[in-house]
Amino acid sequence: MAFFSKLKDRLFKSSSKLEQGLDAIIEDGGEEELVADQPEEQPAPAPAPEPEPQPDPAPAEEPLAPAEETPPAPAPLEEPAPEAEPDDSPAAPPEIPPAELPAEIPSVVPGEDAGTPGFLGRLLGRGTPKRGTVTRRVLDDDMLEQLEELLIASDMGVDTALRITANLAEGRYGKKVSTEEIKTLLAAEITRIMEPVARPLPIYAKRPQVVLVVGVNGSGKTTTIGKLASQFKAAGKKVVIAAGDTFRAAAVEQLQVWGDRAGVPVLTAPEGSDPASLAFDAMTRAQEDGADLLMIDTAGRLQNRADLMEELAKIVRVIRKKDETAPHNTLLVLDATTGQNALSQVEIFKKISDVSGLVMTKLDGTAKGGVLVALADKFGLPIHAIGVGEQIDDLAPFDPEEFAAALTGLE
Ligand SMILES: Nc1nc2c(ncn2[C@@H]2O[C@H](COP(=O)(O)OP(=O)(O)OP(=O)(O)O)[C@@H](O)[C@H]2O)c(=O)[nH]1
Incomplete structure (x- = not known):
């Protein structure tokens, strides 16, 4: 299966909560309406004098209108995140453009014309509008409140949910909207929030470019380092990995497995030894080898925040003895299944390290993908x-439009 469809398929799984909720909100209090440009249904003719054979009522059988479907964005599959944007300048903080939704939405959205019951309607076998009809609901306070609750339940956070619903209401309050229309609007709003943060890992001319990888235990640091190393290697870069979580032998072993898979050397140190000393040795080796990239794994023990902070600070101090501009990236790896907890992890790691960007793992099969929207809205940190998934090629560039469509269930 192509990577794009695999990604979409997996993200769709994570979207069902939001998607189902949107369908339910419109169903609740919505009214079925005839679609304006639909060929009129044959009004029952007045009692015909002669029981003549009825003309075949089959215009209904017309192809189910894929006619004007928006073409899907081209798959980003061939494009490993790291090489997408060679850039010599430090990443500028993303600027958030003013909130502007597409002005007016068409009254009939492609894919929602007569007879297309909608993806979820088909799946759930409910709310299927009659052919030639669409269910619309007035966008009033009740509906806005339901939308807010739904967005909050989808892990977007209260502030973001309120802002999004306010934007949805602007210029549309009191007007009728259908499920597809509300999904289109919501997806546009989510895309607008996410676009400024969708940035591949910036690549600098510096050799080695030092990437410090931070995050709590189990968030997916090791796996992400393995996947990134493999992508960089495939892009022709020379990579060295340092297994900086020297406190857990299992973590080191796992990193070695990933290093082998990616065909990249992994530098280790005896259990319990000083991670900063390993980082220094790794820096020396990477410089000697002329490596393009040095990725340093770190411990994720948040139980003792002061210790972890000191440990990270010490790693930074020693690698700066070799290159005062290092580390060039500090990647925070977050587990999407932790939902709102990801927000507090960003807050903590921003305090104890100089986080420059995020990688969000485990977006497959979680219903908590909405937290990415809250993260983008609140922190504006790049999502690289x-x-x-757990396989070596299961790391994708972040595509906001695709993500928004998958999250809202927009086809
Ligand atoms: N489904 C899924 N699982 C993932 C993904 N990324 C990582 N995992 C799994 O999450 C678990 C933890 O990943 P690790 O890479 O070991 O996490 P870590 O942050 O290095 O954890 P420690 O080694 O405990 O510090 C492993 O079972 C991975 O296979 C992902 O994108 N999707």
Whole structure:
């Protein structure tokens, strides 16, 4: 299966909560309406004098209108995140453009014309509008409140949910909207929030470019380092990995497995030894080898925040003895299944390290993908890549439009 469809398929799984909720909100209090440009249904003719054979009522059988479907964005599959944007300048903080939704939405959205019951309607076998009809609901306070609750339940956070619903209401309050229309609007709003943060890992001319990888235990640091190393290697870069979580032998072993898979050397140190000393040795080796990239794994023990902070600070101090501009990236790896907890992890790691960007793992099979929207809205940190599985190629560039469509269930 092509990577794009695999990604979409997996993200769709994660979207069902939001998607189902949107369908239910429109169903609740919505009314079926005839679609304006639909050929009129044959009004029952007045009692015909002669029981003549009825003309075949089959215009209904017309192809189910894939006619004007928006073409899907081209698959980003061939494009490993790391090489997408060679850039010599430090990543500028993303600027958030003013909130502007597409002005007016067409009254009939492609794919929602007569007879297309909608993806979820088909799946759930409910709410299937009659051919030639569409269910619309007035966008009033009740509906806005339901939308807010749904967005909050989808892990977007209260502030973001309120802002999004306010934007949805602007210029549309009191007007009728259908499920597809509300999904289109919501997806546009989510895309607008996410676009400024969708940035591949910036690549600098510096050799080695030092990437410090931080995050709590189990968030997917090791796996992400393995996947990134493999992608960089495939892009022709020379990579060295340092297994900086020297406190857990299992973590080191796992990193070695990933290094082998990616065909990249992994530098280790005896259990319990000083991670900063390993980082220094790794820096020396990477410089001697002329490596393009040095990725340093770190411990994720948040139980003792002060210790972890000191440990990370010490790693930074020693690698700066070799290159005062290092580390060039500090990647925070977050587990999407932790939902709102990801927000507090960003807050903590921003305090104890100089986080420059995020990788969100485990977006496959979680209903908590909405937290990415809250993260983008609240922190504006670049999202360099997303993890959508446990295999080496399951790391994708973050595509906001695709993500928004998958999250809202927009086809
Ligand atoms: N489904 C899924 N699982 C993932 C993904 N990324 C990582 N995992 C799994 O999450 C678990 C933890 O990943 P690790 O890479 O070991 O996490 P870590 O942060 O290095 O954890 P420690 O080694 O405990 O510090 C492993 O079972 C991975 O296979 C992902 O994108 N999707």
